[in-house]
Amino acid sequence: MREQPEQQAPPVQRLRIRYAKRGRLRFTSHRDFSRAFERAIFRARIPMAYSSGFNPHPRISYAGAAPTGSASEAEYVEIALAQVVDPAAVQAQLEEALPDGLDVVEVVESPGGSLADLxxxxxxxxxxxxxxxxxxxxxxxxxxxxxxxxxxxxxxxxxxxxxxxxxxxxxxxxxxxxxxxxxxxxxxxxxxxxxxxxxxxxxxxxxxxxxxxxxxxxxxxxxxxxxxxxxxxxxxxxxx
CATH class of the missing domain: 3.30.70 (Alpha-Beta Plaits)
Structure with missing residues (x-):
């Protein structure tokens, strides 16, 4: 019988992030952004919560991405964390890790509810x-x-x-x-x-x-x- 995967602990904090796509980065597709964002999360050493299962992945929820080729001042993503952190510190870390043109505008503790539904x-x-x-x-x-x-x-x-x-x-x-x-x-x-x-x-x-x-x-x-x-x-x- 295949050994069951380790179950991950539930998140202790969720952060909701507003970011912008500006300049030439408006040509970034949603897939391109998600890759860049996950690399930035890794470089910034943000204590992410992970899903359970045989292939755990960081708990990141994307919603309402603008079409490729569009600039935007209001893109949103939500992350779940394994430790409680200061949202302002996370904003500073992500701003340093993301390329210019993918700019973090604000990071706040999630007020709850589904981001996509809002x-x-x-x-x-x-x-x-x-x-x-x-x-x-x-x-x-x-x-x-x-x-x-x-x-x-x-x-x-x-x-x-x-x-x-x-x-x-x-x-x-x-x-x-x-x-x-x-x-x-x-x-x-x-x-x-x-x-x-x-x-x-x-x-x-x-x-x-x-x-x-x-x-x-x-x-x-x-x-x-x-x-x-x-x-x-x-x-x-x-x-x-």
Whole structure:
């Protein structure tokens, strides 16, 4: 009979971490980040709690990762520890161990509950190299629709879904020679991404975006967290 693996002690502390993807590091995939983060945890000698079983791994919970190519000021991860530590010390250790552009913004003791369940909505900035009048017309046409079907290639093949229902608000304003969109997205299934909204603008109004039309859109997530339906605001998952 195969010998049973050693059972690991339960965590004694959980820390919730907010980090940012900036500059060229916005092209970091979620897999790339998880590898870099686990290496940083090891280099910083943070006393991680481990799972039980034949292949123990550090208890790290990722949630709500931004799409590859998007910058973000509000990415979140939660870690479970085998010893009680000072969150400020962990922040300093991770900042030193992670590459520039993957920047730890804040570390707090977890307030409890599921981190993934708290990430109910997000706010985004989308910078487009297009005239504001043209983008405003596309936004008006998009918001006037009850449903905007778009397609996206997924691991399970090409998938069609409605991108309109997830959009709480969408506004256009001039920015330099182009236009900045401010977007509030409600999270759901399937998850609607900012690039899906751009595809929706193309579908309803023929908005042309891409290298052959002045350049790719720049996507930046500003926040994500619990959604207040009445106020139409996104809260802080570090302090729900």
């Amino acid at each position: 990430l109910q909505a997000s706010t985004w900035l989308i910078d487009l190299p297009l005239p504001t009048a043209q983008v405003e017309a596309a936004v008006a046409a998009f918001l006037a629709c009850d449903e905007v079907p778009v397609e996206r290639m997924t691991k399970k093949g090409l998938r069609s879904f409605d991108c309109r229902a997830a959009v709480v608000s969408l506004e256009a304003a001039p920015r330099g020679t182009g236009t900045r969109l401010s977007l509030l997205l409600r999270h759901g299934t399937p998850a609607v991404r900012p690039d899906d909204v751009i595809s929706g603008l193309t579908a309803v109004a023929g908005l042309q975006v891409g290298p052959e039309h002045g350049g790719l859109p720049l996507l930046t997530r500003l926040s994500q967290g619990p959604y207040d339906e009445a106020a139409r605001t996104v809260g802080d998952p570090l302090r729900p």
